[in-house]
Amino acid sequence: MTVAGFTVPRQFSFTNRPYAAVDDATDAPLGLDEIDRRVRWLLDLIxxxxxxxxxxxxxxxxxxxxxxxxxxxxxxxxxxxxxxxxxxxxxxxxxxxxxxxxxxxxxxxxxxxxxxxxxxxxxxxxxxxxxxxxxxxxxxxxxxxxxxxxxxxxxxxxxxxxxxxxxxxxxxxxxxxxxxxxxxQTPPTSAPMARLSAADRQLSQITVTDAVMTLTVKLPTTAAPTGRAHWRRVRLIAAIPPHLHTRAITEWHLPTLVLDHRGVLLRCAATESVRAPDLTSGSTAVGVDWSPATLGAAAIVTERPDGLVSDYRGFTYDDRGLGIKLARLQAEGQHLHRKAARLTRLAATAPPEVRTELEEKIAVLDAHRAAVGVKRGKINRELAFHFARHIVEYAAAAGAAVIGVEDLSTLETRGHGRVNNNRAAQSARRKAVDALAHTAAGVGVTVVSVPARGTSALCPGCNDTLSRPGGYHRAWCARCRVGGNRDHVAGVNLAKRALLGRSRVVRKRGQNPQIRVTEHAPVRQCRDKKSPTPSRPRHRRVRRSVPTATPRAGVNQIRIVPAPRASVWDTVKPAAPSHGVTGSRDVLTSPASAPSAADSMRFK
Structure with missing residues (x-):
């Protein structure tokens, strides 16, 4: 058990990009295109x-x-x-x-x-x-x-x-x-990368001063180096993201070098001091239930001297249709995989001229499938941190000290149809748990995993099986006379299990705390307002002044009013505009005119 008021170290990761490069021996500036070539030679060798x-x-x-x-x-x-x-x-x-x-x-x-x-x-x-x-x-x-x-x-x-x-x-x-x-299985293939943390200072070292990160790394000067003279040290200079300036970071770790379509990318890691979590300090818990229709829903349970109470009014996260888009992209990726596999089987027995044509089609399908995977990864990350921010704000407004989420290892997505099974089997839930744990730790809230079996089927008050008078998405208990949305009822059960099992938490290295024992205590409905009112952001309405045309006499005009444009990112603040130099990447920039970190550095 941790003591309130103490701090504990926590590691986190983020990405960064260098805006300048200097030769370490001669202090001569180097273009970023030259750095991309040298890093590519290093990654090819590795x-x-x-x-x-x-x-x-x-x-x-x-x-x-x-x-x-x-x-x-x-x-x-x-x-x-x-x-x-x-x-x-x-x-x-x-x-x-x-x-x-x-x-x-x-x-x-x-x-x-x-x-x-x-x-x-x-x-x-x-x-x-x-x-x-x-x-x-x-x-x-x-x-x-x-x-x-x-x-x-x-x-x-x-x-x-x-x-x-x-x-x-x-x-x-x-x-x-x-x-x-x-x-x-065949031997696996991995993406080209260079984990510099496996080496010592002879290969790379990192220093951070005045919100500027300087990475000194030894890179080859040719694709096939034949001696030590073909390996030279280069200083890569990058700006620290603005959202890290006010955090208590105690140590900066060596990054991992990768290449993408924009050039060199630094996958960095750091250690910061955060407030030590204390599961026994609060009397309120938030339960998060995963749902096929949306990413998740939450509900609150409070412990009083006379027992557990809840208002049974939960909060449903609005993913703005991104969950459906992820399901569509996953189905598209599966279709491309099946089509490429079928063409591969046909090419095995086809004539040489036909085999060449089929191999070209297979290459196109593989490239398309890789692009779909990249798009899914970006949407997963944005959706996970957007969901985490809303849930943490909901828990902080209620004064909760613990957030209980369903254990994903026990989440079985079967028997709900092909579409719902596909929606529920998304990797966004795993990323959402990691994003939720990281975001909640910043405000002193602990995320624990609780058993998921029976949370949507059992009554939080009497632990009997719930009826479905309004269909699959509704739940009702005739004995306790409580009910509502089945996801909100499941959130009440999860929050109850998090409160009752917080004294017997199992902690494993690299994993969130786990509660493996399911206990029951009646949760009665309380009409007092115990949960915050969730904000309901509306889509922006875009007004455009259009010159009015004079209708012709004697003609009945049919007025067609276009629908207002809406964006799924209305609740996300736009990134700061970049003030960097446009044009060739060989043009060197000074630290004062470096590109904005919000545009090129994405927090993980």
Missing amino acids: GAAQSELVFRLWQPATFDVLAAGRDGQGRKLPMQGHVAAARLGWNPTYPPGVYVPSRVTRVVTAQAVGTLRTLAYRDNAISSLSARFDPVTGRIAAPTTAGECVPAGYARGVVRQLAARSRGTGSGGGPTTCLRITDV
Whole structure:
């Protein structure tokens, strides 16, 4: 338990872009286009070496070593990926004649070992599921030990892979064999990036003074460096985003270098001091329920000496139609994937001239699918932080100390139709939980995960099954005579479970606090106003002065009035205009004339 008034460190991430570059040895200014080329050469070297190393280690023996966590001499493997790779003898190879510093090799091995360690869990799960898989029925047997339990969604995906493999090999009635991840999947491919935090000061270092971040990194001067003279230090200068100027940041961490369509992007991280959360300090909780129709709904429960009370009037988040757009984009991406897979199967047996044409179509489909994925990622992020801001403002106005959200690992989206299942299975909910936890920590509110089973079906007062007199979206309890929107009733149940289980919170590193025990206490309806009145922003109406035309005599005019234009971003403040230099990116700018951080730096 934490003590009120104390502060705790918290890490967060944000993105940044350099507006100037200087050669560290000669102090000569460099153009940003030149920096883009050098960073691309660095990422090409790292990406090729990482792919070659992962492909060479793609065998069951590698995952056996990672699962055991011991090297050849029985010593425990260290947490640092590059140290573990050096102890196991996993070294990348480069093209003949190419010189790469040892610190860059550290970045390669750290990223490769991190990827393989993540897949070690999947290898164990696939081995357990394949041993219990029946090729005849296409089902898996029930687990016998706790170690064999895996999430239901992941199990369904593995069962589909096992069924497709059994059909392809013609072993539909053969005996069950224990498969590994190397038998059912190919080596993964990762986006080109350079995690500078895996190296030391010989490769990169960072300094922050007067709201200006200076990153010194060693970059190659040619695509195939042959010696140390082809690696030179460069200082990348970037402005700190304005929303970080007033925060108590105690440490700045080395960023990750990536390239996008705009050039070099720095994925930075920092540590700040925030107020220590105290779950026992307040007597009010907010419950957030996920909904297929919208992203989520919230309700408030207050603890009094005479019991728990709630007004059963919740707050429904208005996503301005972005949820439907995400569902459409996801369906479009799935359609493109199926079409590309079908063309791939046709190209395997097609004549050479037809195969060339099909491969061109497949490349177009893959590019279109990648663009759809990028668009979904942007909408997910904007929707998640917009939702988090509204929920945190709602909780802060009510004086809540804890926000209870549904545990996403227990959220099953089945039996509600193809459209609703697709809407509920969006990655926006995972991003919304992270954004909500980050935003709530800034005001001293703790986000906890509570069990989701029965929250929409049970009465918060008597714990009996609710009836649906008005359809699926309505709930009513004849005994307690309470009800309303089913999402609001579920929010009351979630807030109740967060209040009752806050003294038995399970904390795991890298995860939000969890409440695993479901307790019941009657929540009676109180007519006192306990929840804030949510704001209802309206769309802006755009008036345009149009010269009136003189109607002709004797003609009946039909007046057509266009509808007012509305934007889904009416509640989002527009970014500050950029004052940077337009034109070629080789034109150097001074710190005073750097582009606005709100335009090029997006907070994560």
